[in-house]
Amino acid sequence: MITTTDLSKVYRTKDRDITALDGVNLHVAQGEMYGVIGQSGAGKSSLIRCVNLLETPTSGSVTVDGRELTALARRGSRGRPKRPTPQLRAARSSIGMVFQHFNLLSSRTVRGNVELPLEILGLTRRERSRKALELLDLVGLADKAGVHPARLSGGQKQRVGIARALAGEPKVLLSDEATSALDPETTRSVLRLLRDLNQQLDLTVLLITHEMDVVKSVCDSAALMRDGRVVESGTVPELLATPGSELARELFPLGGEVGGPERTAVDITFHGDTAAEPVVSRLSRAYDLDVSILGAAMDTAAGKQVGRMRIELPGRYEDNVVPIGYLREQGLQIEVLPATEPAAAPAVSAAAPATGLAPAAGASEPAPEVAK
Structure with missing residues (x-):
């Protein structure tokens, strides 16, 4: 089109x-x-x-x-x-167009604003009135036909703008x-x-x-x-379903910092029926793994239920080929994330020795684990 x-x-x-x-x-x-x-x-x-x-x-x-x-x-x-x-x-x-700013004429009623493009199209007054009322009914504003835009809410003004955009069918x-x-x-x-x-x-x-x-x-x-x-x-x-999709990451953002080279982080995308399946629990039981959940998001996109989850498995990728293969066999979209190198340990000042105190407010806590 x-x-x-x-x-x-x-x-x-x-x-x-x-x-x-x-x-x-x-x-x-x-x-x-x-x-x-x-x-x-x-x-x-x-x-x-x-x-x-x-x-x-x-x-x-x-x-x-x-x-x-x-x-x-x-x-x-x-x-x-x-x-x-x-x-x-x-x-x-x-082609109809709806703008960010409603661009309604304050001197005209709601019906008058919808009639404007119909005037340009050359319809008679009776035809314009009938068509405008039909369009206002379509957008749920038939009862506001005689009202001026100043008395409408922002959402109602935009509905008038949509009705006006539909005037030329x-x-x-x-x-x-x-x-x-x-x-x-x-x-x-x-x-x-x-x-x-x-x-x-x-x-x-x-x-x-x-x-x-x-x-x-x-x-x-x-x-x-x-x-x-x-x-x-x-x-x-x-x-x-596209690994590495930037739009997918933005639509369903996942938190959770990826661990070092001795851990394998995996992003899982669930579609349709798989969104309700306890896949991670089954994975943990089937392979006797401690699975850490770093982040998760569930919502509806394009009318279908979609979920994303970031998990972490113990060991390198080579150690987790079989469990990751199991996830793929369940009809899930899998993306293995690159491991991060461990940061160098900070020097401890002699004047301020390590105390073993709990993390300060805002510090990250260990990721939760799914029980085996």
């Missing part, structure tokens, strides 16, 4: 050129909820604005719903955008940090709404965000951007 190929965007200033996008290749399937995540300055907003050609790419192509939008754009001198062609305006009608919805200005509970409700719309309307949704919880909550696929490039992408289950 959305494909970018070698997409680049360079902003030219008097003093220097700033590369916001550097050869971005992305594919979003029809009906997919796709999250693009990255820190500020990673190029996320430039990407989403190039997808609907609010920004004209410096090079590369953008295809939405089978139409190459970059081929429909008219370029001025030095690649500057000119007024959109009629063909580009027609293609854009299948788009096939694609772009969301640029739509929940970043909302509190956690309101964020969850807006994300649930976007997921419901995605399923009810077979709507393809491209989300730009810097929040991992957004990706974890609603996205089928995700891409990580850094310095204008996509450094990792795939479906959420694929990412969680």
Whole structure:
């Protein structure tokens, strides 16, 4: 539904050129909820604005719903955008956009704000009113049609923004940090709404965000951007099953310091039914091992229960090949972490001999062990 190929965007200033996008290749399937995540300055907003050609790419192509939008754009001198062609305006009608800042007109009622794009489309007053009320009912705000935006909460304002974005019956919805200005509970409700719309309307949704919880909550696929490039992408289950995946580590962070060369640290990813199985206890009993649990996380991603756990086994990797093989046989994703070298022992001052006192507040305690 959305494909970018070698997409680049360079902003030219008097003093220097700033590369916001550097050869971005992305594919979003029809009906997919796709999250693009990255820190500020990673190029996320430039990407989403190039997808609907609010920004004209410096090079590369953008295809939405089978139409190459970059081929429909008219370029001025030095690649500057000119007024959109009629063909580009027609293609854009299948793309809705929700912004971080609601951009509602304070002088218009809620219904009036939703009617605005319908006026541009040339609908009659009766048609506009009927359509706006249908959309407000869809986002749960039918009772607020006659209210002005100043009397709405942040979450309600964003719902109006979503209704307005759906006015042209788009096939694609772009969301640029739509929940970043909302509190956690309101964020969850807006994300649930976007997921419901995605399923009810077979709507393809491209989300730009810097929040991992957004990706974890609603996205089928995700891409990580850094310095204008996509450094990792795939479906959420694929990412969680990829050893060394940076996105998987960020989605389900695990604490626990990895031990020295005489210990073997292993990250385990549980999917579906395996998430409820007592695999570690069985491992401990089957091989008579003292298994230390360094960290664990359990949550739902892409609608499925997923868990990650970091454990430590006594002995080097060579001593644990069979137990690790047992874990893999259970259908688990296993990643063996590199051992760390022991730090040099600090010198003990003669004036302050070792006392054997308990660790100070904040010092780490030994990892818990699973009984044999």
